[in-house]
Structure formats: C-alpha cells, structure tokens
Amino acid sequence: MKKLFYTIFACFTIVLFGSGIWCQPMTMTVNNTGDGSDISLGDGVCEVTAGQGDCTLRAAMEEANNNGGFHDIINFNIPGVGVHTIMPGVTGAIPPVVGLPILTDNAGATIDGSTQPGALIGSNPPMTLNLLIEVKGQGYMMPPPALLMHGVWIMSDNNDIRGLVVNEFTGDGIRIEGTPTSTDNNLIYANIVGTDPSGGIDRGNATLSAITPWYAGISIIVPPCDENPVFTKNNIVRRNLVSGNGSHPTPVNRGEGVSITNCPPGDNGFNTVEYNFIGTDISGTAPLGNDSDGVTIAEAAHDNLIDNNVISSNGYSGVGINGLPPSPPITPVARYTINNTISNNIIGLDVNTSKALANGFQGVSIGKFGPITWGFAPSNTVTNNIIAFNIMNGVLVDEQQTDNANCDFNLISQNSIYSNGQLGIDLVSPSGGPTGVVTFNDPGDPDTGPNQEINFPVINSAVIGSSSTTISGTVDVPSPTTTTVEVFIAAMDPTNHGEGMTYLGSTTPTTAGNWSLTVGVLTTSNMLTSTSTDANNSSEFSALHTPVLPVELMGWKAELKESMVLLSWTTASEVNNKGFYLLKSNDGKEWNELCWIPGHGNSTKVNTYYFEDHYPFLGDNYYSLLQEDYDGVNALADIKYIYYSPDIIERIQVFPNPSSGIFDVQILNTDNDPVSIRIYDIIGRMYWSEDFYSGEMSKSWKRRFELQTKQVYILQVKMGKMLVNKKIVITN
Numbered sequence: 001m002k003k004l005f006y007t008i009f010a011c012f013t014i015v016l017f018g019s020g021i022w023c024q025p026m027t028m029t030v031n032n033t034g035d036g037s038d039i040s041l042g043d044g045v046c047e048v049t050a051g052q053g054d055c056t057l058r059a060a061m062e063e064a065n066n067n068g069g070f071h072d073i074i075n076f077n078i079p080g081v082g083v084h085t086i087m088p089g090v091t092g093a094i095p096p097v098v099g100l101p102i103l104t105d106n107a108g109a110t111i112d113g114s115t116q117p118g119a120l121i122g123s124n125p126p127m128t129l130n131l132l133i134e135v136k137g138q139g140y141m142m143p144p145p146a147l148l149m150h151g152v153w154i155m156s157d158n159n160d161i162r163g164l165v166v167n168e169f170t171g172d173g174i175r176i177e178g179t180p181t182s183t184d185n186n187l188i189y190a191n192i193v194g195t196d197p198s199g200g201i202d203r204g205n206a207t208l209s210a211i212t213p214w215y216a217g218i219s220i221i222v223p224p225c226d227e228n229p230v231f232t233k234n235n236i237v238r239r240n241l242v243s244g245n246g247s248h249p250t251p252v253n254r255g256e257g258v259s260i261t262n263c264p265p266g267d268n269g270f271n272t273v274e275y276n277f278i279g280t281d282i283s284g285t286a287p288l289g290n291d292s293d294g295v296t297i298a299e300a301a302h303d304n305l306i307d308n309n310v311i312s313s314n315g316y317s318g319v320g321i322n323g324l325p326p327s328p329p330i331t332p333v334a335r336y337t338i339n340n341t342i343s344n345n346i347i348g349l350d351v352n353t354s355k356a357l358a359n360g361f362q363g364v365s366i367g368k369f370g371p372i373t374w375g376f377a378p379s380n381t382v383t384n385n386i387i388a389f390n391i392m393n394g395v396l397v398d399e400q401q402t403d404n405a406n407c408d409f410n411l412i413s414q415n416s417i418y419s420n421g422q423l424g425i426d427l428v429s430p431s432g433g434p435t436g437v438v439t440f441n442d443p444g445d446p447d448t449g450p451n452q453e454i455n456f457p458v459i460n461s462a463v464i465g466s467s468s469t470t471i472s473g474t475v476d477v478p479s480p481t482t483t484t485v486e487v488f489i490a491a492m493d494p495t496n497h498g499e500g501m502t503y504l505g506s507t508t509p510t511t512a513g514n515w516s517l518t519v520g521v522l523t524t525s526n527m528l529t530s531t532s533t534d535a536n537n538s539s540e541f542s543a544l545h546t547p548v549l550p551v552e553l554m555g556w557k558a559e560l561k562e563s564m565v566l567l568s569w570t571t572a573s574e575v576n577n578k579g580f581y582l583l584k585s586n587d588g589k590e591w592n593e594l595c596w597i598p599g600h601g602n603s604t605k606v607n608t609y610y611f612e613d614h615y616p617f618l619g620d621n622y623y624s625l626l627q628e629d630y631d632g633v634n635a636l637a638d639i640k641y642i643y644y645s646p647d648i649i650e651r652i653q654v655f656p657n658p659s660s661g662i663f664d665v666q667i668l669n670t671d672n673d674p675v676s677i678r679i680y681d682i683i684g685r686m687y688w689s690e691d692f693y694s695g696e697m698s699k700s701w702k703r704r705f706e707l708q709t710k711q712v713y714i715l716q717v718k719m720g721k722m723l724v725n726k727k728i729v730i731t732n
Contacts, residue, residue: 025070028060029077029115033086041066057086057111057135061101064109071107071158075115076133083165083197084116085134089149099149100135106181108158114190119163125190126199126241126277127284127351134197137169137205148208150175150215154186162189165197166205171215172259173205173245178222178230178266186235192282193217194244194257194290199282202244206255209247209291216259217245217290222266222301229266237273241282246291246315257290257314262300264335269302277351279313279359284351287313292370293320294347294359300324300335308344312357317365318347318390323376325402334376334406341381348390348420356389356419363387363420367398367407367450373432375400379409379536386416392435394420394499397450398428404448412531412538417499418491424499425531425540427451434693438495439540443686445477451537456497457485457515457530459545461552464522464635469547471504472516475532480509483534487517490529490544496641498529498544522547524635549635550575551599551627554606558623558640559725562649565613565642567623574603581626582611588622588639599627616644620721643721652717658729665715666702673720679705679728680714687713 028046036048038059046055046063057074064072078084089098103109113133114121122128137149150171152161156179166173173193176186194204194217206215220235237258246255257278262268277284278294294314295306300323311318319342324335346353347363362368364382367375375398387394394417399407417424422436427450429439439453447453457475477483485507488500509515522528529541556569567582577599583591600607613623621644625637651668669675672695679688687707707713713728 023070026063026067026072027075028055028063028072029075030055030057030060031077031079032056033078033084035086035088038062058088058100061103061109061111065101065104068105069107072109074109074111076113078116078133081118083132083134085136087136087138089138089147098147100152102153102155103159104156106157108156108160108186110160110162111152111164112160112162113165114163116163121163121190125239126192126282129190129192129199129241129282131163131165131192131197133163134165134167136167151205153177155179155183157182157184157186159186160189161187162191165192167192167194167196167203168207169205170208171206172219173217174219176220176232176235178232178268180228180230182231182233184232184234188218188235188237188240190239192241194242195281195288199241200286200288202288204244204246204255204290206245206291207247209254214254214256214292216256216296217242218257219259219261220268220271221259222262222268224263229264231267233268233270235271237271237276239275240277242276242278243280243288243290255291256296257294257311259296259298260301260304261296261298262302262335264300268300269304272305272307273309274305274307276309278309278311279318280310280350280357284310285355286350287357289313289315292316293318293365295319296322296369297337297340298322298324298369299337301337301340303339304341306340306342306345310346310351312346312348312350312359315360316370317362318359318387319345319364320369321364321366321377321380322369322374323367323406324374325376325400325406334402336406337377338379341383342385343381343383345385347385347387349386349388353386359390361391362393362396363390363417364395366396366410367400368396368428373398373400375402375431376406377410378405378407381411381413382415383411383413384415388417388419390420392420393422393426394424396426396428396435398435399431399450401431407450408452409536410451410538411533411536413486413533414503416501416503418501420493420499423493423495423497423540425538427453427540429453438497441476443476451539454532454534454537454539456539456542457532459487459528459530459542462522462528462545462547463552464524464547464549468518468520469522470516470518471528471547472514473530474513475509475515476513477532477534479534480513481511483509483532485509485515485517485530485532487519487528487530488541489522490527490541492527492544496544497541498527500529500531500541524548544638546636546638548637549627549629551577551635553637556625556637556640558642560642560644560648560723561725563614563646565616565621565623565644567611567613567640568609569625569637570606570608571600571603572606574600574607576629577601577603578628578630580609581628583624583626584613585622585624586617586620588620591624594623601630616642618644618646642723645722648722648724651719652715652724652726654715654726654728658731660732661708661730662704662706663728664702664704666700667697667717667719669697669699669701669719671720672697672699676718678716680716682712682714
C-alpha cells in the first residue's frame with residue numbers, strides 16, 4: 001500500500017509540476033557489457049552516456065529500482081556473436097563499485113538473458129540451455145582479503161531472473177534476502193549458476209566460503225537474528241544448473257548449491273526448488289559438484305519443497321536438513337527445521353539413473369551437516385526419491401543430544417534406495433555416534449533416539465503362489481494398528497538388512513502386530529526388506545528375506561560349533577517337495593553343491609533337517625539352501641555367512657560349564673574388533689546384551705554372570721566378521 005501511494009503521488013506530481021519521474025512499466029535493452037551507472041535516473045531511458053543510448057545491466061537495474069510500483073523488463077541485445085561477459089566492479093572507480101544494484105522495487109523486474117540473439121532456453125532446461133549473457137564476479141581473481149560480492153541480489157517481490165550465467169562471485173551467485181515486509185514470489189528460472197557458459201567447467205560462486213561464513217550458488221536467506229526480523233516466502237528455483245559452487249582454489253566442503261536458511265524471529269518458508277541439476281554438468285551425466293550440500297535447509301526454515309531435481313556429486317550430502325541447538329546467549333532457543341518435503345528427486349546418480357554420481361556423505365541427511373550433528377529437524381518428509389550410490393547412507397537421521405525428541409516424526413516412504421555405501425536408512429544410535437550401524441529392535445520399542453528408533457518389521461515368510469506372493473511378518477511397536485508396514489524388493493548391503501529398491505506395497509498390522517501383504521508373483525531371486533512407520537516415525541530397513549516356493553521355512557541357520565558348521569532348517573509345511581541342495585561358497589558368488597537331502601513330499605507337520613560341515617573354509621564361508629519341487633522348480637533360501645578361524649573357539653571361553661548358575665565369560669579380542677555379545681534362552685528370548693565399538697573392548701575381556709533358571713542358554717559372540725555360538729548349561 002505504501003508503494004502504491006508513493007507511485008500515485010509521484011505520477012500526480014508529474015502532471016502538476018513536470019517532475020522527471022517515469023510512471024509506467026519500462027522495457028530496457030542492455031546493449032553493452034560495461035558497468036557504468038545510469039546518467040539520469042527517472043527519465044525512462046537506460047543510458048550511461050548522454051545521447052549515446054548505451055545501456056548497461058547496472059544502469060537498467062538502477063532505472064528499474066527507481067521506477068517504483070511498475071514491473072520492468074530488462075532484455076539484452078549486445079552486438080557480436082558468442083558469450084558476452086559483464087563483470088561488476090571492474091571499472092576502477094574509487095571507492096570501488098562492487099556488486100550490481102540490489103533489486104528493491106516490490107513490483108519486481110524481469111531480467112531475461114535468453115533475449116540475447118542466439119541464446120536459447122529450449123524445451124527441457126537445464127539440459128537444453130545455450131546462454132550467452134555471463135555475469136561474472138572476481139572470486140577467482142581476487143587475492144585475500146577478497147571483497148564480498150553477491151551476483152544478483154534480490155530484496156523485493158515479484159522478480160524473474162532467467163537466462164543468465166552467474167559465476168565466480170565471492171558470495172552468493174543469486175541471493176534472495178528477507179526484508180521486514182517479506183521478500184516473496186521471486187522466480188529463478190533456467191540459469192547456469194556456478195559453471196562456465198558451456199555448463200561443463202567449474203566456475204563456482206561462494207568462493208569466499210573458505211574464510212568467512214558460507215555462501216551458495218542460489219541462497220534464500222533470512223539474516224540476522226535480532227530485534228528487527230525479516231521474512232521471505234514463496235520463492236521458486238526452477239530448471240537451473242547449479243554446480244561447482246564453493247571455495248576456490250581448493251575445495252574445503254564449504255559452499256552449497258542451493259541454500260534455504262532462516263534466523264528467528266524472522267521467517268523463511270514455503271519455497272520450491274524443482275527440476276534443477278544440482279552438482280552435475282549441463283547434460284546431467286557427469287560430476288560437477290558443489291563443495292558441501294547440494295541443497296541445504298537449515299535453522300528453522302520450514303515447509304519447503306525440493307522436488308524432481310537431480311542432486312548428485314556434491315561434497316557433503318545431496319540434501320541436508322538441519323536445525324540448530326540452543327547455545328545462549330547467541331542462540332537462546334533451539335531452531336527447529338520442520339515440515340520440509342524431499343520428493344521425486346534423483347540423488348546420487350545421473351539424470352538417466354544409469355551411472356553413479358555419489359554425494360560425499362548421505363543421500364539425504366536429517367540432523368547432520370557433513371560430519372557434524374546439529375539435530376533439531378523433526379517432521380520432515382522424504383518420499384518417492386531414487387537414492388543410490390552415495391558414499392555413506394541413503395537416508396540418515398541423527399538427533400542432537402540436547403534432548404531426546406529433536407529429530408522425530410521424519411517420514412521416509414516409498415523411495416527407491418540401493419547401493420549406498422552404508423545403510424539404506426540409518427537412525428543413528430547413540431545420537432551423534434558412528435553411522436552405518438544397524439539399530440536393532442528391542443522388546444516393546446521403548447526408545448528415545450532419532451525417529452524414536454522405531455523397531456523395524458520382521459518378515460517371517462514370503463510364499464510364491466501361481467498368481468501372487470503372500471508376505472507376512474510381525475512388528476513390535478507400541479501401537480501396531482496405527483503403524484504402516486512398507487515392503488520392498490531389496491538390494492543387498494553388508495549388514496544383510498538390505499535397502500528398499502523397489503516399493504511393493506503397504507499394509508497395517510493387527511493389534512497383535514501381525515501383518516500380511518499380497519503382491520504380484522515374485523521370483524526366488526527377489527530378496528525382500530521392509531520398514532515400519534508410526535506417527536511419521538519411519539524405521540530402518542528390516543533383515544533380508546527371500547521368497548520361497550510352497551515349502552514354508554520356519555528357520556534356516558548356520559552355526560559354528562567348535563571346528564564344524566552346523567546347518568539346520570525347519571519346514572512348517574511342504575508341498576511337492578523333492579528335497580534340498582545345500583550349497584557352499586567362499587565368496588558368495590561361485591557356488592558348489594555340498595550335499596543333497598531328500599524332502600518329505602507333501603507334509604503339514606513340522607520337519608527339521610540337519611547337516612554338519614566338518615570342513616569349513618578358512619575365513620569366509622557362505623551357505624545357501626536350494627529347494628527343488630518334483631516338477632523341477634527351484635527356490636533359493638537366504639544366504640548364511642560364517643567366518644572360520646581355527647583359534648576362534650579358543651578365544652571365547654565359558655567356565656565352569658556346566659555350572660550351578662555362576663560362570664565367567666572370557667574373550668580375547670587381539671585385533672580390537674567391534675564385538676557384540678548376546679545371551680539367549682533356547683526359545684530365543686534375550687537375557688543380556690552388550691556392544692563394543694572397535695577398540696573399545698579390552699584385548700582380554702572377562703565378566704561374571706549369574707543365571708538362576710535351570711536350562712540351556714546360548715552365548716552368541718560376533719567379533720569382527722566371526723560369529724560363534726556356545727551352549728551354556730545351568731544344572732541347578
């Protein structure tokens with residue numbers, strides 16, 4: 001309203017007094033690459049030298065700012081072929097002119113580099129961009145202490161920036177900054193930000209990030225946190241190439257591709273980043289990463305949408321969502337980054353999803369910026385993305401240790417996640433601890449870590465029928481009937497928990513936690529995994545399970561017993577079962593037949609089978625079970641792994657054994673391996689557990705135990721790659 005009143009008053013002044021204020025929208029054409037200012041603001045003419053008609057980008061932006069209340073258009077027609085480079089601040093003026101004018105008129109302006117003759121946006125930008133107007137900073141030329149300079153700086157509404165190449169600025173390439181009345185509804189469309197005009201060579205912005213606060217290729221920002229808050233919302237970043245941004249000449253993981261940051265009591269939300277290539281070249285097929293996150297959403301930014309982008313090859317994570325813990329007096333209260341949606345993106349691959357272009361940390365990182373845990377990022381959504389080949393986890397959630405609820409309620413649903421270096425989904429436990437470690441289930445699920453460390457489901461069976469496959473299992477959560485179980489065809493990972501590669505469907509458990517899902521016909525080569533989600537808390541992926549033909553396996557185990565491996569399996573029912581081939585391998589790839597054991601044909605009772613392998617390989621041993629019907633159809637069971645070392649039995653001692661209930665366990669961990677220790681009864685109930693990280697357990701560890709009940713227990717020790725089970729007999 002203030003802007004409208006000023007405009008009406010100014011135009012009325014023209015009528016009465018002939019004042020030199022232009023009172024209609026202007027269309028200006030930049031026709032040279034100079035950096036001079038307009039000679040006469042308000043006359044409706046973009047001109048640097050009187051009578052010459054020479055219009056620079058700086059002069060056009062000055063006229064647009066002066067022409068308050070009208071949306072002005074800045075086109076280009078610079079003589080000559082090829083790329084035309086505009087370098088703000090290279091005029092030699094004293095004091096030096098740095099940076100282009102900040103856009104301040106809320107009616108906005110359109111700056112359209114695609115109007116330069118020969119330039120092209122094309123039908124599918126950024127892939128089809130051929131841009132000829134380059135706005136270049138001095139970030140690659142200025143020795144320290146370099147001057148901070150942003151490229152295109154917006155502090156007003158309704159601007160449209162398109163068809164520009166923006167590179168080599170020490171600060172942000174394009175900066176949308178909040179204002180007291182809010183900076184809203186700006187469009188950043190079809191630009192190249194951070195590379196040369198070809199879109200293939202690193203010419204990043206944010207080069208000063210190495211020595212001062214971090215900057216980005218495109219930044220939507222609310223600074224500072226004080227008693228004069230500023231605001232921004234509803235801005236759109238669409239179909240740009242945003243790559244190569246960060247410190248120069250040596251990358252130090254500082255400088256994002258796209259950054260959306262807030263600083264309460266200001267506010268930053270409801271922005272959209274869509275259909276961009278972030279961290280690749282212009283073809284979307286080669287790496288050209290930003291130094292840190294491809295997209296960062298931080299410090300209480302909220303309700304932002306990151307959708308349908310290619311986000312790959314960035315130095316930190318593809319997408320990072322982080323709050324900020326309280327740190328009085330600078331940060332008196334925590335800043336919660338909430339309600340952001342990451343959907344339909346390709347993260348860690350090229351645009352064709354055919355080649356790995358790994359991000360350096362996670363695909364999507366919630367609560368962790370690179371290696372640093374920030375937490376305070378609840379209630380975000382990660383859905384329908386393809387997340388693969390990232391160096392660490394597909395999706396990570398890590399909670400800051402200030403409290404136990406600052407990274408809960410994050411929904412991770414219906415993504416295609418595979419071939420990441422650690423886990424598909426990692427709920428880091430303990431908070432701030434090592435990544436890539438499965439957080440195992442516990443009875444009743446009484447956890448307080450990220451996403452409340454909700455238990456993952458257990459797949460008990462997957463039976464292939466003539467027209468469908470029935471998958472069933474259980475989930476131990478406080479409220480089964482409000483829980484959703486999602487089932488996936490899995491890609492293997494080193495933990496044997498897999499990553500959900502192909503979404504099959506979802507179901508709701510019964511009050512007892514039992515669930516079942518019927519999907520199309522699968523094959524015995526399809527391994528399955530699953531997740532559970534309750535109150536938008538999504539779990540890690542469950543242990544792998546392989547569908548079988550109608551022989552229902554209740555259990556299939558490989559156990560190291562002294563110097564031999566005991567293989568056992570139990571069937572609940574058998575239909576047309578000819579028998580079983582036991583297969584053995586030392587690498588999990590090349591298999592040999594160990595033996596043939598006949599089946600029971602058709603049976604509805606429980607049958608148990610055993611085989612003892614008295615000649616395990618030194619080191620790695622893989623076992624699989626191939627079931628064969630009388631009609632020649634085969635089904636392959638899960639792969640079981642045993643590591644055999646002749647001295648492993650001697651390194652784990654229980655004495656006395658049998659005992660009256662008091663006994664010692666001694667473990668020699670000479671290699672400082674990570675160790676997991678469990679004691680179960682014979683029906684699988686866990687009585688005691690303890691885990692040690694690498695180097696945490698002493699090389700000679702000993703502990704005394706007391707068990708009261710007269711029965712047989714199982715001591716299970718996983719030490720590095722080795723897994724050993726020992727019987728403990730309590731006689732009194």
